[in-house]
Amino acid sequence: MAKILVFAELHGTHVKGVTLEILGKLAGHTVEVAAIGTIPGEATADLAKFGAAKVHSLKGSNLDKYSPEGYANALHGFIKAGNYDYVFAGATSLGKDLFPRLATKFDAGMVSEVTNFIMEGDKFSGTRPLFAGKCFAKVELQGPKPYFVTVRPNALGMNANPTAAAGAVDESAVDAGAIRAMIKEIVKGTSEKLDLTEANIIVSGGRAMKDAANFKILEEMANVIGATVGASRAAVDSGFAPHAMQVGQTGKTVAPSLYIACGISGAIQHLAGMRTSKVIVAINSDPDAPIFTKADYGIVGDLFQVVPLMTQEFKNLLGK
């Protein structure tokens, strides 16, 4: 049987959702988990619940902050010693940055950001979007092992009936080696909310928002339903929102449970970035806007009237 490792990322005292999604998908296989540093009790409990046979806590100097070289060196040594066949991680900022380096240290291949995969016996095959979701392809790995895979957050979904495993915690000493690109400082983002790529609900604004200040009506709705606010390229290019908020082919590709598009016409490059959202609501005054062809629920109307009304309805529904 393939020896599988999932690299876990922590978020405060919890493990990131995508780590648990991957574990749930690998039910039926013996899977070990590794994370850098001390793993809090809540995180270990969740990992065990979703099927982690072992939880490796990797410790060494110069690993308190992320560094591409330090993390790659540390994990390279650990994975080599453990003789794993497959290593998975979430396609987060860190996963996307780290895994290509790690794979190359083994001269091995890596598949980026699959939205689904299967393990038939020892053989992995995945599905991944290309051209920002305008098409999909099947991906397989070949050449030297271990094989590396990152998985898009929210794409697999949580396994509702996970198979629990022991989750025995084991501490390993790792070596970060020489670091030539070192973090000097971390500047917090303006928002404490989940990143667009990990958000479960997104409220996005387009050119019809007319002004950066008008995004506050989207913020108000987002606060009520626990959403992250995004923007179309037209809104970003018009200076209404920073590029970090852009959804689409030249921004972020997202797959939330609910995507609410406000005043977004639905250019092909925007649709590519959000079409895999499970449920799409579109609010637009133009009944012929292309966004309506992708929307599960389309509302033709003035967003400046509809959005506040909807926020109030959400408040009523959620008892806020």
Added chain:
Amino acid sequence: MNIFVCVKQVPDTETKIVPSADGSFIETSSIKWIMNPYDEFAVEQALLIQAANAGSTVTVVRVGSTKDTEALRTAMAMGADDAFLVEANDNLDSYSIAKALKGAIEKSGKKPDIILTGKQAIDDDCLQVPQILATMMEIPSVSVVVGYEGSATDITVKREIEGGAIEVYGVKLPAIIACNKGINTPRYASLPGIMKAKKKPLTTLSLADAGVSEADRRVKYSNFQLPPEKPPGKKFDATDAAKMGGVVKEVVGLLRTEAKVI
């Protein structure tokens, strides 16, 4: 300084993608090719670094098909000095592309002080090549960079992570920097620049010249297909102020009872 920029040629963002009949890739015959948008920031950053360090040269490298050489000519029209093209199919995997880039950089005979790339190519969206190339060349790299300052030996760069947070890195050159939107504002190629670009040296190499063979493929792609079309959704008219409240209430209700997402 010896400054290198790696660029990719990709289908224009407005392109409708059609899988090829055998599903092995996409139809490429009628595509308008452009320089990968993030690579424009890399070219601009290279030119800014060149301007700040007298006597520097900017060399552009691309791996891909020869259908046209738009991306390389655009980079040279913007101001790059010379270019290398490694001829290859447009469906290589990241490992092969990185190895070919390394081969071409070595063939140039110049030892790179800095290599700039875009943070990702908007065709396969892998975000792998800069990190693979850095690991292969055993030099540091920082990806998704939105801020750059520094000298010919030491730089400080800002990497964007989740939620718009920034990691500030101190980096010793040589290094690879993968640029994101926000790092600069790319210049347009001027008409004299476009004329001059036609006379600038463009060296063509084969994949074999760059040291890459089919055995270097690590990721196998197949079954290219369009995403499944969604069944048509429900559309409500809320243009009439009198109906608006009812429509919004109904949709919010459906999000709970039918879609079960709230």
